[in-house]
Amino acid sequence: MDIRICYLYPEMMNIYGDRGNVTALVRRCRWRGIPVDVEGLGLSEKVKPDRYDIFFMGGGQDREQVLVCHDLLENKGDAIRREIERGAAALVICGGYQLFGKYYRPFDGEKLPGINVFDAYTVAGENRMIGNVVAKSALGGRFGTVVGFENHSGKTYLGKESAPLGMVTVGSGNNGEDRTEGAVHLGAVGTYLHGSLLPKNPGLADFLIERGLARRGERSSLKPLDDTLEWRAHREAVARARKTH
């Protein structure tokens, strides 16, 4: 059974090394002998039903984000939401995360509607939240933590239908107020952490791969990999995060 990854707007939504997440998914599948394909999907292209097991989208600059917002609503949003309800996994970061919520409200101008995968909304904030982040998370794997770097001014608030990805112990997270970071709905994960996130959070990477396989009807657990280097990088990044705050 092979896995097909849909990389949403690879040209426009890739601002902080986001593509490293796709690299991590691909390598971790191939190292286990699981065939994997990546397809980029740009403006005006449609999401074919039952074609993708994992969706990925990164962050972009403001101008790109507005273009993408319109295109998501017009061409892809309903289909992506339906695929996730049917078991597809997703990882969306920063701007991608915001657009997968209910809406984004800027300081001035119109509300940008999202595609409603997460029960979450975002409002423009005064201050940029920038720095290393550590959050306790059930999806974190061995140490129960995720670690990454955040850089956003939008403040995201979760509704009842979406659980947070974790609770921050270092950094700001969703809004700098309630300690939540990210959102999870079924197999979809939204987060402000880039860095790239998946290489040094192998637990989260494998969660997405497992979901992707399950979607293909493969329910056996994943072959373990030698993650010595990954976990070492994870622990060092956590230590560095504590030190730089």
Place this chain on the structure above:
Amino acid sequence: MGTKGRSALLIGKALGSASRILRFGGGSTLPGRVARKIDPAFVRSMVDGLPLGCVLITGTNGKTTTTTLLASILEGAGITPVHNRTGANLMAGLASALIRDSDLAGTLTGRIGLFEVDEAALPDAVADTSPRLVLINNLFRDQLDRYGELDTLASRMKEAISTLERDATVALNADDPLVASVGRGLDQAVVYYGIDTDSCSSRLMQHAADSKHCSECGSPLSYEYHLFGHLGRYSCTKCGLARPEAQVAATELGVMGLEGTRCTISHPGGSISLFIPLPGLYNVYNVLAAFAVGTALEIDVEIIGHAVEKFTAAFGRVEKVRVGDRDLLMILAKNPAGMGEVLRTLAGERVWKNILLALNDNIADGRDVSWIWDVDLEMLSGQLREVVCSGIRAWDMALRVKYAELGQGSLVTEPDLERALDIGLEAVEPGDTLFVIPTYTAMLELRKILTERGLVTPFWEG
């Protein structure tokens, strides 16, 4: 100069000599910081004493190299510049250079101000120095945690530049769509420079490309060819905006690996062929930038060409050091575009390589190290004997290398730079070279280690 300005200067001078004697480092920012505290108009009153005015050089990559090259061009033309040669490029750095290059009465030893300026500090520098010329070399993602987005940065720069005197000149890289857009609709004279040949181009854009959309209408840009990052010959698919004609242009290029590049440069007065003794296309742009400024200042082209041919890189940018029977080549790489270009140059040398990647995340490097995932390390696949990852973020770098699957070479992770350097050198065969690619503060640290071993001279004596 008023009383305040005079005491600012004297205290600044005292701090400068104290820090040199006590070896805090070069005293390249502290004197200026204190002087500006005492007299906020310090820089303005000092540059009034420069008969030939000021030139400001900014952009993400190549500021120090371009400015250092211009300094030797100016020296060659008999014009001594006041120059922030240590690379301290915030306002405190400019002020420190003015303190250092003046006597106790505030009389400057140079006749023209030549300053490299941090991209975000450009508006302040323009307000305080009223420059006769401003050059923007390129705009890449670099420490977005500090600057915010590129589009915002570019519009802030344009706003500052539009306040220049009407007879001022603006020199812009025509091949960078965002930089070129700064020149549209300006009252001041604009000189564009760029590469007019596709002999070093590629059909594919690299991943570190940042400005892929038209600055006027937001539509995607189409490229006839790419040079590096988002630099190339572009036009808008919708509104017809195109890369402007370059008045200073490289019309022929012959890359000679790490040795340098042969090129022919056309300029308003004719054309000249020369050898650039620095590797990579990014250094071709630095030389074109220096040509654009030099010709705008009406310096003889032969003098410019001569200065280019005998140029050695600004400290740490590219530095070759002999260590016993081995060579060490250090090339600074502080952002994805810069590092990509360094690796591309290395990949062009078809030999087995030992490399040391040193990644720090201090404030001056940028706290965020995610940019290493935008660098196509994969292009070195199958060419590496040993990779040593070092610096504060050694383990992040090691993961990047692991996920790039570079082939047979071994991977060693050693965060301590001095130990990493020794590990790296030991693995090099006698007569061979260790390629060291550090971020900014890692470069400073490595240089300090090499200085202590007596292999290089401290930068403030350079």
